[in-house]
Amino acid sequence: MEILRVEGSLVCTLRHPGLQKMSLRVLRDRKGKLHVAVDTCGVREGNWVFVVSGSAGRYACGDPEVMTDLTIGGIIDFWGDDSGQMKQPVESEVLN
Amino acid sequence: MEILRVEGSLVCTLRHPGLQKMSLRVLRDRKGKLHVAVDTCGVREGNWVFVVSGSAGRYACGDPEVMTDLTIGGIIDFWGDDSGQMKQPVESEVLN
Amino acid sequence: MEILRVEGSLVCTLRHPGLQKMSLRVLRDRKGKLHVAVDTCGVREGNWVFVVSGSAGRYACGDPEVMTDLTIGGIIDFWGDDSGQMKQPVESEVLN
Amino acid sequence: MEILRVEGSLVCTLRHPGLQKMSLRVLRDRKGKLHVAVDTCGVREGNWVFVVSGSAGRYACGDPEVMTDLTIGGIIDFWGDDSGQMKQPVESEVLN
Amino acid sequence: MEILRVEGSLVCTLRHPGLQKMSLRVLRDRKGKLHVAVDTCGVREGNWVFVVSGSAGRYACGDPEVMTDLTIGGIIDFWGDDSGQMKQPVESEVLN
Numbered sequence: 001m002e003i004l005r006v007e008g009s010l011v012c013t014l015r016h017p018g019l020q021k022m023s024l025r026v027l028r029d030r031k032g033k034l035h036v037a038v039d040t041c042g043v044r045e046g047n048w049v050f051v052v053s054g055s056a057g058r059y060a061c062g063d064p065e066v067m068t069d070l071t072i073g074g075i076i077d078f079w080g081d082d083s084g085q086m087k088q089p090v091e092s093e094v095l096n
Numbered sequence: 097m098e099i100l101r102v103e104g105s106l107v108c109t110l111r112h113p114g115l116q117k118m119s120l121r122v123l124r125d126r127k128g129k130l131h132v133a134v135d136t137c138g139v140r141e142g143n144w145v146f147v148v149s150g151s152a153g154r155y156a157c158g159d160p161e162v163m164t165d166l167t168i169g170g171i172i173d174f175w176g177d178d179s180g181q182m183k184q185p186v187e188s189e190v191l192n
Numbered sequence: 193m194e195i196l197r198v199e200g201s202l203v204c205t206l207r208h209p210g211l212q213k214m215s216l217r218v219l220r221d222r223k224g225k226l227h228v229a230v231d232t233c234g235v236r237e238g239n240w241v242f243v244v245s246g247s248a249g250r251y252a253c254g255d256p257e258v259m260t261d262l263t264i265g266g267i268i269d270f271w272g273d274d275s276g277q278m279k280q281p282v283e284s285e286v287l288n
Numbered sequence: 289m290e291i292l293r294v295e296g297s298l299v300c301t302l303r304h305p306g307l308q309k310m311s312l313r314v315l316r317d318r319k320g321k322l323h324v325a326v327d328t329c330g331v332r333e334g335n336w337v338f339v340v341s342g343s344a345g346r347y348a349c350g351d352p353e354v355m356t357d358l359t360i361g362g363i364i365d366f367w368g369d370d371s372g373q374m375k376q377p378v379e380s381e382v383l384n
Numbered sequence: 385m386e387i388l389r390v391e392g393s394l395v396c397t398l399r400h401p402g403l404q405k406m407s408l409r410v411l412r413d414r415k416g417k418l419h420v421a422v423d424t425c426g427v428r429e430g431n432w433v434f435v436v437s438g439s440a441g442r443y444a445c446g447d448p449e450v451m452t453d454l455t456i457g458g459i460i461d462f463w464g465d466d467s468g469q470m471k472q473p474v475e476s477e478v479l480n
Contacts, residue, residue, distance in 0.1 A: 001325070001357060011172075011174050011176065012170040015171075016167075016170055026175045030321065041303075056306075059306055059353050059355055074302055077301050079295065106268065107272065108268055111233075112232065115265060132195065132242040151248070161251050163265060165193060202434075204460055207458035208457045227387075247439050250439075260440055289452070290420075330398075340451050342439065344450075348451040359400075363397065364394065365397050375392070
């Protein structure tokens, strides 16, 4: 799973019916590129999240025929090494 | 899902029957590379769209055996952050 | 689908039975990297083609258990924008 | 399968139910980018591991509906060439 | 399918049971990056091979639940253009 930061919500006048009523978010990767993902977690702008790609992203929507290849899997608080030291996903850590 | 810009329609004299009568578009990514995608939304040249890759793209065609790995999922109008500020997918935003 | 140029045919003394009797081509992408794809269209050296990756490539072979992740989907003649202007897939267009 | 190094464990207050109770690890690739993977092997910080992506990663969890696209496949000790010479996955070998 | 060169065999003390008794090889791509693939062809160090990724790699193992995303599809001898001229996969050709 990749680590991305939430930029905002996507507005589309014309949208494929296969996406159903799924909420779509715009996310930015460490190189500044924008991605679109289905959000079932209720993320907010600025959150660091990890996203699930491919067919696994469809199972996450409760319906494997939903037309997505990227779904948000969770909001990252921090990660810790074996010594118990905690690291927050600050930009310098993720983007280096 | 990735964000691409529509360049035009593709003309092929020889085309695999697995693509059926699907309309094919040429799209350009932020690095200038060209891609080919199935279009079920009726996009026009210059539209910013997001595309769905992998097996999800096949479900979007109404027949999971259609031979595509990229299908247009919707036309992007803009995206907004939590404060309600709207951003259009201008080239500098998407391509930075 | 990606756009590649046909370089020639592949000769293997040892080949996995899962590829059956499929014809294999060597193709070059815009960065000069070589790829191997199944050809069911009968392409020739120098043709510009688009290729289908992932599970969709298997359906294209008439048998979803054929062991390929890349299959040629069609030979590109040109593409046109909404004004009717036609563009050929000359190297400068595809490779820029 | 790709080769990555374990950085630590991931802590998420909000996590998609499709990930069930799977243990999540943070791993770093040779370019310094961070990835998130399901761990069923019990890896430790500093281990060199190989990871399985796509639908194969789901089978590794014992339930093909687990929402992951990356699962740790094993801990690498070393690799050997035909002459029997052994090489450890030291950073300079993997990251060059 | 991608073209890689065999570096050697992989030794793992801890390995996921989903990989069964599959033989694992270490391969190097044209940028020097190392990959791990299942080998059912019996390749040797120094061989140029093409590898099959994704779900197709699992079918190649005779059991679609084998946990691999990369399987060796064949050993490359050379490729030929329409004039009958043969090219060997020498490093300068593949890696340029």
